[in-house]
Amino acid sequence: MKKWIVAAALATLAMNAFAAEKIRFASSATYPPFESLDRENQIVGFDIDLAKALCQQIKAECTFTNNAFDSLIPSLKFRRYDAIISGMDITADRSKQVDFTQPYYANSAVVIARKGQFSDFAQLKGKRIGMENGTTHQKYLLEQHPEVVAVAYDSYQNAILDLKNGRLDGVFGDTAVVNQWLKTNADLAPVGAHVTDASYFGTGLGIAVRKGNTELRDQLNGALAAIKANGTYQQLNQKWFPE
Numbered sequence: 001m002k003k004w005i006v007a008a009a010l011a012t013l014a015m016n017a018f019a020a021e022k023i024r025f026a027s028s029a030t031y032p033p034f035e036s037l038d039r040e041n042q043i044v045g046f047d048i049d050l051a052k053a054l055c056q057q058i059k060a061e062c063t064f065t066n067n068a069f070d071s072l073i074p075s076l077k078f079r080r081y082d083a084i085i086s087g088m089d090i091t092a093d094r095s096k097q098v099d100f101t102q103p104y105y106a107n108s109a110v111v112i113a114r115k116g117q118f119s120d121f122a123q124l125k126g127k128r129i130g131m132e133n134g135t136t137h138q139k140y141l142l143e144q145h146p147e148v149v150a151v152a153y154d155s156y157q158n159a160i161l162d163l164k165n166g167r168l169d170g171v172f173g174d175t176a177v178v179n180q181w182l183k184t185n186a187d188l189a190p191v192g193a194h195v196t197d198a199s200y201f202g203t204g205l206g207i208a209v210r211k212g213n214t215e216l217r218d219q220l221n222g223a224l225a226a227i228k229a230n231g232t233y234q235q236l237n238q239k240w241f242p243e
Contacts, residue, residue, distance in 0.1 A: 021060040023216070025051050026081040028069035030132065030155035031173075033180050033240045034087040034205075037066070046240035047085045050104065051207075053232050057223035068154060070134025073097055076210055083216065084208040087174060089136040089201055099211055101220045103204025104233075108194040109137055110178050113170040114163070114187060121192035124148050127169035130159035137172045140200045163188070174201075176241060 027035045027043055035045035043064045055062035067075060072084045076098060089107060090100045111121065111129060118124060125147045131137040133152035141150040151168060153159040160181060162168045173181075175194055182188055195201060209216045227233045 023051075023055055023060050023062045023083055024081045025062055025064045026067050026072050026075055026084050027064055027086040028072060028132075029066045030069070030157060031087050031177055034174075034177065035085075046105075046236060047087060049236050049239070050227075050233070051083075051085045053227050053236065054220055054223040057226050058219050060219075068134075069132050072134075073208065076208060079210070082209065082213075083220070087177070087205055088208055090203040090206040091136060091139075091200060093139075094208070097211065098208040099213060099217050100206035100208055101217055102224060103206050104224055105176075105205040107201045107204050108175045108196045109140070109172060109201050110175050110194045111170045111172045111191040112163075112178055112181065112188045113191050115189040118170070118191045121145075124170060124191065128167075129170045129172050130156075130162060130168045131172045132156050132159070136200045137174075140195065140197065141172060144197070144200075160185070 027047060029035045029037045029043045029045075031045075033045055034047045035043055038044045043066055048064060051062055051064070065081065069086065072086055072088070073094065075081055076084055084098070088094070090103060094100070111124065113124075118127075124145075126149065128149045128151050129141060130151045130153055131141065132155060138150055138152055141148055151159075153162075156171065156173060156177070159168060159171045163171050164185070164187070170191060178190065182190075207220055209220070224233075
């Protein structure tokens with residue numbers, strides 16, 4: 001009888017532990033439509049809806065916290081969070097610090113500037129190009145285009161503001177995000193071709209977990225495959241990227 005009671009108690013504890021499972025996501029809510037703050041100061045966007053769908057699939061509670069982009073990986077490594085979902089490119093350098101899920105969004109990048117000012121990237125030599133600090137865009141410009149002046153910002157919103165006010169010559173960001181900016185800024189236009197260098201943008205966006213946390217990575221990968229199979233992913237993609 002005692003053995004049965006102990007076994008039942010352990011089973012109850014296990015069920016409660018599973019029911020209370022929580023995934024703490026970190027994001028930098030400065031990058032719509034992937035993530036941004038709404039009027040109630042809540043984080044919203046494609047990444048957030050995607051993470052919620054993944055958590056629902058694996059029956060876990062998820063929470064979201066807003067952080068500066070360049071603090072995301074250090075905070076994950078210090079166990080303040082369990083995962084990062086923040087429009088983060090899967091790169092070789094980052095993969096040395098964290099583990100990534102399978103890509104959940106194909107990526108490319110492009111520079112935008114005031115309409116009619118530049119038609120080709122070569123014309124940006126010596127010009128001031130803004131981007132968010134700690135991003136792949138910053139790394140790409142510093143390593144591949146030292147002929148331009150890379151200006152780091154704490155948010156893309158501030159970079160766009162400086163571009164419109166003439167304090168920057170261009171802003172470099174992900175194509176999907178840039179397309180959203182262009183919808184509400186008719187005075188801006190793309191400059192040159194999209195950048196798809198696989199060393200920086202070609203692999204796609206992924207969810208980062210702590211190095212060695214294969215259990216969570218595999219759970220997220222399984223959930224991602226499931227929501228692609230049942231149509232949830234396609235619905236979210238259509239909601240946030242309708243074109």
